[in-house]
Amino acid sequence: MRFLYECPWRRLQELRALIPNVPFQMLLRGANAVGYTNYPDNAVFKFCEVAKENGMDIFRVFDSLNYLPNMLLGMEAAGSAGGVVEAAISYTGDVSDPMRQKYSLDYYLELAEELVKAGTHILAIKDMAGLLKPESSWLLIGALRDRFPEVPIHVHTHDTAGAGVAAMLACAEAGADVVDVAVDSMSGMTSQPSMGAMVACTNGTKLNTGVSLDKVFDYSEYWEVARGLYAPFDCTATMKSGNSDVYENEIPGGQYTNLHFQAHSMGLGNKFKAVKKAYAEANKLLGDLIKVTPSSKIVGDLAQFMVQNNLTRAQVEEQAEELSLPLSVVEYLQGHIGIPYGGFPEPLRSKVLKNLPRIEGRPGASLPPLDFEALEAKLKATWGDEITPEDVMSAAMYPKVFQEYKEFLAKYGPVECLNTRLFLDGPKIAEEIQVELERGKTLHIKALALGDLNKVGQRGVFFELNGQLRTVLVKDTQAMKELHFHPKALKDVRGQVGAPMPGKVVEIKVKEGQKVEKGQPLCVLSAMKMETVVNSPVAGTVAKVYVSVASDSTLEGDDLILEINEN
Template identity: 65%
Template sequence: MRDAHQSLLATRVRTYDLRKSSPFVAKHFPQFYSLENWGGATFDVCMRFLHECPWNRLAELRELIPNIPFQMLLRGANAVGYSNYSDNVIEKFCQLSVDYGIDIFRVFDSLNYLPNLKVGMEAVGKANGVIEAAICYTGDVSDPNRKKYDLNYYTKLVDELVKMGTHVLAIKDMAGLLKPRATTLLVDSIRQKHPDLPIHIHTHDTAGTGVANYLAAFEAGADVVDVAVDSMSGMTSQPTMGGLVAALQNTKHDTGVDLLKVNEYSAFWEQTRLLYAPFECTATMKSGNADVYVNEIPGGQYTNLQFQAFSLGLGTQFEDVKRAYTEANKLLGDIVKVTPSSKIVGDLAQFMVQNKLSSKELVERVDDLSFPSSVIEYMQGLIGQPPGGFPEPLRTKILKGKEKYDERPGSSLEPLDFKKIENELKKKFGEEEIQECDVMSYVMFPKVLEEYIEFRKSYGPVDCYETRIFFVGPKLGEPIEIEIEHGKTLHIVVLAISDLLRQSGEREVFFQVNGQLRSMKVKDTAASKDHKVHPKVDKNKKEQIGAPMPGQVLDVKVKEGDQIEKGQTLLVLSAMKMETVVKSTLSGKIKKVHVTSGQQVQGDDLIIELELT
């Protein structure tokens, strides 16, 4: 209920469909170790794209499934966000999560950086949650030529996590890089040193070796593995539940799970998945692909990286993006790749493809390039310290004098005043609109939470709509039912929609609600958009600076008449959570600024004109 649809459907599965399947799960699968249904990208996407409250999702599922432990993915000192937070934020977040229904916290850090892991583990312990600390797996322990992440590296990491008080150990293979031989070596090495430590294996089936890895894991002494129901398994998702259950029947590892019930559960999601077709990863991936052993793209990132590529105009170059991902990883020092470090590699890869840069060309032109914000922040040390340190001299050249941090990023942050934030939100949106959980959502994603509340105030609880209606809207004359609360259902039929009213940009919609005829005027945002063509940059004129990618202008840092130096920041662009700082390649005076904050631009749109000095 989390990673499968994050990996296959860009995390777009709605609470509406999870609720429908929950009673079946509670009745027929009570022996599950846990049900992972929260954390990771679900938190952000719930608000940003599905217009739902992630906390409400958790509470509703807890009510429907009272008999199976709930598990979430916690990004250590990042909680479910992409930034570092003060320690009291992580503690408050974990306590709220327990209050809403989470039992087991899989705590990881994107660089396996122990100080960040410790913050998350201690916060879970204080909240009386089950601590499942994770080692994030990369490389190949069965390959003697891959020396950076060898068995010694992982066993030492496990020793430290045991000392820090983990209850369960997770081996988090987020890209599906484990091979049966490597699985055997890794699990057996840990089991020999820690005979009583519960071991939980997580992998993705990108290359198609998932079930084989799990069989090897059980033989080597693992206790728990992650699967996805058959119709939501395979490729960048987890290995198949039915396949594993069948493979273990009549063996000493027989699960006791009823295969017929697995098939029935799978049939529900097979039909439901059709509703999410626009978000399928199968636009470019039709089958398992062993190239993951080369590019090492995490399963949960694959579809989001694909959507980012399309939004940046790189949809037809996704194979180039995957190749660049391999190069970007090497440039960054061969790092562990999982959110947020995987995003950094992805941002750099797309930056390289967008600007037609090879690794060699990037290094040669580093002084003239405006790198994505995530890459700059990584090089500063703002997500932690990578194994083996940062790549030099590339780090120093990219930072161009910016401060470097060698301590835990959140260690110097002051405790956050939650009451102050709550009062500010209530003042802005109204007392009745803000709950305690909204304050925490704001801390994680301020702009996303504000947009979610504005949407909720304008349109009400759209999570009540069935999924097809939510995504595409009703057909004319089609009767639809919307249960707005238990026992209260609206019967609605859209009868007619008027032509566009040119002056107001509205259309009049005629419909019935419970048999009563009504009408209202609705703004047609698509028809009222400004379709002016933005001028393109003339690449023969050095004084013209263009947008390096499509996106939204977040902030303009200069104004007309300003004297600027080469390398000075001009503005900040954002596209699909990827931010890029645009710097001047020349010194001069700002002649004209062609964009404003909030404006959408395309690649090579003219943004700044200079007078050269």
């Protein structure tokens, strides 16, 4: 919905119809379902029910902190829906390193014991950063196999450092039943280890997969062509080979490219090496977390905040009471995603939170049930009676994204009819294209010319539609960035409040003439799913507000947000 403007449920339905006899598996973030926040318990149960009805089979249930109460809720929801429950322990650290014993072998075995007691059908190790080495694979999987001889064991990893095939072979030798791989042309680096390599290395051994290498080659050739279409988003834009620095920064494979894209959009693209170093420091600041969505996002948000504001770990600890830290960091310290193993970092938590409320125990336990009937009625009143149960579920999980998705479709129609290159890059001038809306209904489009940029950052796009001349105004986002002009906050004027990072103003919490206290929230900025609350550096009266939500403007770092006359 967010990037492709497609209905994920429809995609699942179409895939299920085409692939009726292969089990489908999805990730379920425990009590966080498929979001970055907590949902009422009945919403998690309902989501699993709708997913199962639409063709999902196996639910890999995990929690970003390995917080057992969150995991147990997700397992119960998946099991109640009739799904196969695969409880996944998120792996971090190194069980083979005696110097790194916060997440020891005993820690993983005790957690596995609780999950097996709870009735998991499959036990999984989710090595999201690719930190498993052959020796740690032997130790961990061997110990799990000895403790639970009858439970299927599934291992998931990423190949960021280049040791993925070796680690998965060690897991298989130690007793794992399933290891995750990716077809050759889509494997390696932040993806999974090579399927062809695993098939070839086990050929003729007791671990023989029975998969034909010739078929792997044919399959790989198809995806090699498909991968070329997504070149601008490929990790190879930033990684040319495996990066063993992942053993230090522990950035999950699924976050690595997102983090780079996010850093680039915030003007930190040329400082990505610094962002990676800051990621390791941010992780230590937060108490050495298990890092997987959404906890990995919290660490990434803090890392980028540190680089953006030239802050060291020691400076963040020292100045924590004064800093406008990313909202995700503040909410984590409040307890919004659960309780981390070993507890919250102090005195950082007390300095940041001050008088903010703290959540004890499972965060979603106190949320009232979601009224699905009322939500459906509201959606039908807004979008018409064609709203499906799946739409209701999408709106329950991602209310803002669903609204933007429906608004986009109402304005532009079904863009999934466009081929991949056209959707991502647009047509070339004088190029003729055909778009099939449905069988027997094809649009013939020819791009003719682009107009000049107007005062509000739009261009006229001229084209022919079925032989008729048409024009439409399109916002030129790149040109708007280049035309950006906004006064900067002066560093030596305490009452001038500048943006701590680039972003869009999504909420203004004060008005001109209002009295504010030091540390009081003034506004919220958002950039690539990262939100930051800007707090007042002084006590005083708001003299002037320079931004508005309605203007839809994007600020750069240090752009002036408002002025405060100090008391």
